[in-house]
Amino acid sequence: MTAGREVCPLPPWGVSNGRTVGSVNIYTCGKGTVGGGSATCLPSKEWDKKIDTTCTPILAHPCKNDSLCSEINGYCSAKGQCECEPSKIYDETSKECVVECADGWEKFGVHCYLFNNDPLSWEKAKIHCTQLGSNLLKVEDAPEHEFAKAKCAEYGTIYYWIGARWSTEYGEYRWYDDTVMNYTVWSPGEPDIKRGCVDMLVSVDWAWNSHHDCSNTNGSSICEKG
Incomplete structure (x- = not known):
């Protein structure tokens, strides 16, 4: 597992054609292809077979509105992905968009x-x-x-x-x-x-x-x- 990257958990039963498997939807972690039987993680995540948890939305995740992105204090950009507002940065520790402090703050x-x-x-x-x-x-x-x-x-x-x-x-x-x-x-x-x-x-x-x-x-x- 690459150091410094957020884990994207792999369901213990594996990935099934990009569809919802049990209670875990692989689209929450990455991009699935229906019928293709494959899924790839977003850039800031990777699969970890040792972890069995539900995935959480992150920066750059595909979106249609702000609902998903609000969970990381972000918004759905014109690119159709979760981003941080210009005045904010993505904090790897808290896993959310935070205000970037100016000098003196x-x-x-x-x-x-x-x-x-x-x-x-x-x-x-x-x-x-x-x-x-x-x-x-x-x-x-x-x-x-x-x-x-x-x-x-x-x-x-x-x-x-x-x-x-x-x-x-x-x-x-x-x-x-x-x-x-x-x-x-x-x-x-x-x-x-x-x-x-x-x-x-x-x-x-x-x-x-x-x-x-x-x-x-x-x-x-x-x-x-x-």
Whole structure:
């Protein structure tokens, strides 16, 4: 098996004329010829008789719409095959299309992050991130928070704006797009009666702090895209 290539499993019963065999359709792995009794893998895969699993769609797989390609975060191109959008690359580790991080951006998982130390208000930081094709950081889980926390400490300022603020419509803190904050790391006593925006604060080990002034208080910020 060629090193560095994704495995394209061969059903244990073999290939049967390019048709669906049992629960495995060989078209998922490669190109079959009905009646010809043969199948070839796509360039990034090869048959492995030792593995008995169902194949998964990959880059360059034939397609008619985005349904198949969406499983690798791609789209069906005019060539009739799954491709990554121009702003993305195919990541061999995660087996999906991911944003290619520009210089100055930090990569974590399939996202890119910019830790901007130029002092901006929360509102201006939000606009700045949007102009860069991103948004203020939306923390989805503990690993992402730990990544942001480590980078905040590395870059060495007092606090960083993230993408949460008080929503008068919903009467609670929400992310910039009004989605619910299912994961939070509020510092002790937070959020308090202040109805403003949120930062990660060094004095509480980068836990989250509510701040009343989103328009005039300037600080560092974190942009995220991907």
